[in-house]
Amino acid sequence: MMDFMRDALWDGRPLQTFNLLEDGSREEVRIAVDFSLPATRVVRVLVELGEERGLPREIVIDNGPRFASKEFAAWAAKNDV
Known part of the structure; x- marks a missing residue:
C-alpha cells in the first residue's frame, strides 16, 4: 500500500511523507520525507x-x-506493475 501524509514543522512549513507498506504483514517498507514529493521523487x-x-x-x-x-x-x- 502506498499513501501520503501531510504535517507541518514548528515554524509552519509543510512536510509530506510517502509511506510504503507491505499489505500482508503491514511492514513499513519505506518512508520518504520532504517538503515536496512530486511524481519524480515517488518513482525514484x-x-x-x-x-x-x-x-x-x-x-x-x-x-x-x-x-x-x-x-x-x-x-x-x-x-x-
Missing part, C-alpha cells in the same frame, strides 16, 4: 526499492495526482 523511491527488494506484481493506488502522472504510469508499464 520505487526504483530504489525495486533494486533492494524486487518489484511487486501490483500496486493499489487512489489515483491521486502523483499516481495519475505520466511518469508514474510509464514506470508501471515499463516494469509490468
Whole structure:
C-alpha cells in the first residue's frame, strides 16, 4: 500500500511523507520525507526499492495526482506493475 501524509514543522512549513507498506504483514517498507514529493521523487523511491527488494506484481493506488502522472504510469508499464 502506498499513501501520503501531510504535517507541518514548528515554524509552519509543510512536510509530506510517502509511506510504503507491505499489505500482508503491514511492514513499513519505506518512508520518504520532504517538503515536496512530486511524481519524480515517488518513482525514484520505487526504483530504489525495486533494486533492494524486487518489484511487486501490483500496486493499489487512489489515483491521486502523483499516481495519475505520466511518469508514474510509464514506470508501471515499463516494469509490468
